[in-house]
Amino acid sequence: MIQDVLKQLGIEATNKGTSTGSDWFGSGAEISSSSPVDAKHIAKVATTTREDYDKVVETAQKAFKDWRLVPAPQRGEIVRQFGNKLRELKEPLGKLVSYEMGKSLQEGYGEVQEMIDICDFAVGLSRQLYGSTIHSERPGHRMYDQYHPLGIVGIISAFNFPVAVWSWNTALAWVCGDVCIWKPSEKVPLTGVACQKIIADILKENDMPEGISCLINGDYKVGEFMTTDKRIPLISATGSTRMGKIVASTVAERLGKTLLELGGNNAIIVTPDADIKMTVIGAVFGAVGTAGQRCTSTRRLIIHESIYDKVKDAIVAAYGQLKIGNPLDENNHVGPLIDTDAVAMYQDALKRVVEEGGNIIVEGGVLEGEGYESGCYVKPAIAEAENHFDIVQHETFAPVLYLMKYSGDVENAIELQNGVAQGLSSAIMTNNLREAERFLSHAGSDCGIANVNIGTSGAEIGGAFGGEKETGGGRESGSDAWKIYMRRQTNTINYTTELPLAQGIKFDI
Numbered sequence: 001m002i003q004d005v006l007k008q009l010g011i012e013a014t015n016k017g018t019s020t021g022s023d024w025f026g027s028g029a030e031i032s033s034s035s036p037v038d039a040k041h042i043a044k045v046a047t048t049t050r051e052d053y054d055k056v057v058e059t060a061q062k063a064f065k066d067w068r069l070v071p072a073p074q075r076g077e078i079v080r081q082f083g084n085k086l087r088e089l090k091e092p093l094g095k096l097v098s099y100e101m102g103k104s105l106q107e108g109y110g111e112v113q114e115m116i117d118i119c120d121f122a123v124g125l126s127r128q129l130y131g132s133t134i135h136s137e138r139p140g141h142r143m144y145d146q147y148h149p150l151g152i153v154g155i156i157s158a159f160n161f162p163v164a165v166w167s168w169n170t171a172l173a174w175v176c177g178d179v180c181i182w183k184p185s186e187k188v189p190l191t192g193v194a195c196q197k198i199i200a201d202i203l204k205e206n207d208m209p210e211g212i213s214c215l216i217n218g219d220y221k222v223g224e225f226m227t228t229d230k231r232i233p234l235i236s237a238t239g240s241t242r243m244g245k246i247v248a249s250t251v252a253e254r255l256g257k258t259l260l261e262l263g264g265n266n267a268i269i270v271t272p273d274a275d276i277k278m279t280v281i282g283a284v285f286g287a288v289g290t291a292g293q294r295c296t297s298t299r300r301l302i303i304h305e306s307i308y309d310k311v312k313d314a315i316v317a318a319y320g321q322l323k324i325g326n327p328l329d330e331n332n333h334v335g336p337l338i339d340t341d342a343v344a345m346y347q348d349a350l351k352r353v354v355e356e357g358g359n360i361i362v363e364g365g366v367l368e369g370e371g372y373e374s375g376c377y378v379k380p381a382i383a384e385a386e387n388h389f390d391i392v393q394h395e396t397f398a399p400v401l402y403l404m405k406y407s408g409d410v411e412n413a414i415e416l417q418n419g420v421a422q423g424l425s426s427a428i429m430t431n432n433l434r435e436a437e438r439f440l441s442h443a444g445s446d447c448g449i450a451n452v453n454i455g456t457s458g459a460e461i462g463g464a465f466g467g468e469k470e471t472g473g474g475r476e477s478g479s480d481a482w483k484i485y486m487r488r489q490t491n492t493i494n495y496t497t498e499l500p501l502a503q504g505i506k507f508d509i
């Protein structure tokens with residue numbers, strides 16, 4: 001099956017990993033991409049050398065000069081065609097995402113659907129890049145602000161959303177008039193090659209110059225080519241908080257802009273008024289979906305003591321139903337972790353929670369035997385723990401769920417929920433209006449995403465996506481997230497024959 005998929009997407013046994021569009025080159029060391037599904041080697045991708053990188057940037061700089069002059073709705077038209085091509089290729093691209101990354105087939109298709117949705121959003125946006133008009137204090141003056149393209153946007157993405165995160169950035173950046181250079185995660189280079197081929201064809205069909213969409217490949221060192229490069233005004237980086245801190249300081253050193261989408265430590269508060277059935281579905285999907293490898297995965301359940309045992313029993317029973325195995329088989333709920341390093345981190349977290357005084361109530365473990373040869377399949381685990389445990393304070397990118405109790409008012413639960421360094425996604429399960437509104441108020445959740453009667457996991461394209469604190473503060477996708485891809489300019493025009501100064505200042509000469 002995978003051979004057909006690779007053929008449809010133009011992936012060869014060995015691929016160049018550097019591209020400015022139709023032009024593919026790159027002479028760096030090769031990355032061998034293998035699947036966590038069955039440990040089989042899929043194909044190789046050559047990484048980007050410094051020399052290759054400089055060629056990419058020079059081509060992108062030239063392309064920007066043309067692209068910024070293409071009217072925004074015409075740029076939107078290119079993005080519309082890209083979205084349509086993705087509709088045609090949803091099946092093979094979704095399968096490649098699923099096979100190379102290890103997420104379920106449904107989630108692989110879902111990721112491509114997110115790409116299609118952001119293209120639709122960006123097409124509409126291409127006619128709505130509004131500035132505002134401000135009434136001037138000076139007579140006979142008009143004042144307004146407008147948004148201009150920034151230049152080259154450098155996109156660094158994580159392994160767990162190999163294609164969607166790129167499109168969230170790039171579809172908006174393109175309609176804003178920017179050109180993009182993308183460095184996918186070194187763990188999933190093939191999905192990057194496949195996406196670049198799709199957009200390169202569209203750009204060629206429209207006679208657009210090389211350099212509007214560029215691809216580079218490699219590990220953090222190739223990422224650093226961009227973060228240290230003054231020619232790249234904006235770096236959008238998705239990944240761990242550890243990476244984000246390095247990228248933020250490197251880019252700040254040269255006074256560049258960053259859009260950071262980093263780790264989460266997401267909780268669901270379950271109050272005495274919660275619908276238990278909905279809670280169980282939301283919490284279990286949130287904790288084990290994508291094998292706990294979503295930035296919005298549910299890590300903590302903060303349950304009122306009066307319903308603690310009931311909720312705990314229902315969740316433990318649901319875990320008993322989970323089927324773990326090949327994510328391309330739609331009967332399975334949980335696929336593999338990305339690699340054996342991730343498995344080691346999962347095992348370490350389970351060891352540490354016990355050392356800190358936690359109580360494991362659903363045992364974890366690494367699966368062996370037929371179907372589990374990659375060594376990346378683990379059992380979703382649950383531990384009763386305290387919020388202050390060091391391990392609970394950290395994001396473990398695996399299916400480990402921590403249960404904790406709160407007593408008294410919902411304020412106590414909100415305090416626990418906010419009592420971590422990260423601030424991405426949060427949720428409350430309640431039918432009590434006062435509790436829900438309290439949670440959403442300025443004295444409530446401190447996260448970028450706060451949901452009522454929905455889990456923490458997953459998001460819609462229309463809303464701005466991102467989080468506070470150590471999640472990095474960036475916003476991508478919907479709402480007015482597009483503004484980060486543009487520079488704002490305030491313009492004042494005097495249409496009189498006088499030159500009045502602002503604040504009534506007199507300057508007679």
Ligand code: NAD
Nearest residue numbers: 157158159185219220223224239240243261262263264295
């Ligand atoms: P990672 O930090 O290991 O790597 C992410 C990307 O950063 C990779 O492309 C990597 O090569 C690059 N990189 C690493 N160090 C760099 C450096 N010093 N300079 C430049 N580039 C560098 O993350 P990962 O393991 O691929 O992904 C998992 C993490 O991503 C989790 O913490 C998850 O929560 C987070 N994530 C966040 C969001 C979000 O929107 N907030 C979305 C997806 C994933």
